[in-house]
Amino acid sequence: MAAAKKGEWQVILTPTKSVPRDWFGDISNKTLLGLASGGGQQVPIFAAAGGIVTSFDNSPEQLAKDKLVAEREGLKIAYEQGDMADLSRFSDETFDLIFHPVSNVFSKEILPVWRHCARILKSGGRLLSGFMNPDFFMFNHDEIDQGGPLSVCYALPFSDLDELSNEQIMK
Template identity: 50%
Template sequence: MDILEHNRIAWNKNVDTGIEWTKPVSKEVIDRARNGEWEMLLTPTRPVPRAWFPPLNGLRVLCLASGGGQQGPVLAAAGADVTVFDYSEKQLEQDRYVAERDGLTINTVRGDMANLACFADGSFDFIVHPTSNVFAESIIPVWKEAARVLRDGGILLSGFVNPLVYIFDVEAEERGVLEVKHTIPYSDAADLPEERLAAHIREGAALEFGHSLQDQLKGQTDAGFVIADFYEDGYGGKSLLDRYISTFMATKAVKLKL
C-alpha cells in the first residue's frame, strides 16, 4: 500500500474529527506571541525551553511536517518568516486559517517530509519538527533533507516517540497489560495483527513506525548535526507506560559549519 497517501488521507480525516494536533491556536495565543509571550510544543506536554530559540525576528523558519495551525502561527506572530510544510492539505488549511484570521504571513507548502526538493540548499535558519516522523517509513532521508535546506550553523528542533512504546502488544496494553511482543524498528503495516491492520485501513487511521534511537539520534549526527541539548516528556497520563518511563523526547541539533 502507499503509506504516504494513506497517512495523508488519515490526517485529513483527523482534521475533520478535530483531534488535539489539528486544532489551531486561539487569537489570544497569537496576541500574546506578538507581545513576546509565547511557548511551543514539540512533544505532548512540555514546552520547548526558550533558550533553544535564537532571536526570531526575520528568522527563516521551516515547520517540517508541522501543519495544524499551531507551531507556525505562533512563530510567525513572534516575528519569524515562516514556511509550514506538510503532506496533509487540511492540516495546511489550519495554518492558512490562523494567518487570515490574525493577519499573519505564512507560506504553506504541501509535500513529503523526506523530500524537500522544492527548497534550495541553505534556505532556512531554523527548522521545527514536532513528533511527526512516527508517520514516516524511514527517517534517515528526513534528517538528510533537513540538513541540506538548513544553513551552516542553523538549528533543528525535533520531537519523537521513545521506541519502547512499540515493543508491547497493543491489544494487551488496551487491557492494562504490558506484554513484550515486537522488536524495533516497528511498523504498523508489518507488525499489527492482520485483523487490526485491516481495521486501521478500513477506518482510515494513520499508520505509525517505531524508529530506533540509532536512527533518531545517529541519523541526525550522520546528516551533519551536533546534538546540543535534549529533554524527555510524557503523554500526560494517556499512556500506560507513562508511569514507568518518559514516552517522548526532544533534541536541539546544530548543523556543523563546513
C-alpha cells in the same frame, strides 16, 4: 497570538514540555520551516512572533488547520504539502531554523529526512526535533481506551501504513 506578537510565546516539541526559548534564538525575520508540524499550533505562533514561516506537512488537513489560524489572526505563512523525506523543492541553506515535532515516527525512512534538513539548514542554523519512545506503537490504543488489556499487538519498527486499515489511518 496577541502574546506571541508581543514576544511572549512558547511551543512544545513533545506532548508535554515547552521548549526553552533560548534554544530558538531571535526568530524575528528569520526563515523557519515547520517540518511535519501542521495543525494550527506551533507554526502560527512562529509567524506571530515575527518569523518568516513555511509550514510543510503531508496532511492537507493539518495544513488546513494552520491556514485557518493564520487567516483568523492575519498571519503570513507559506504552505507546502509533501513527504518530509523529500525536501528537494527547497534550495540549499534556505532556513535559519527547522522545527520538527514528534513527527519523525511517521517516516518510513528517517535518514533522508536528516540529510535534507542538513542541506536546507543555513550554516549556523538550528534544528529542533522532538522524539517519543517507539514502544508506544506496539500497543492497540483503541482497545486500551475501551478497557482492553495492555498487550503487544505490533512489531517494531511500526508503520501505520503497513499495520492499519485505510479506515484506521483516516481516523
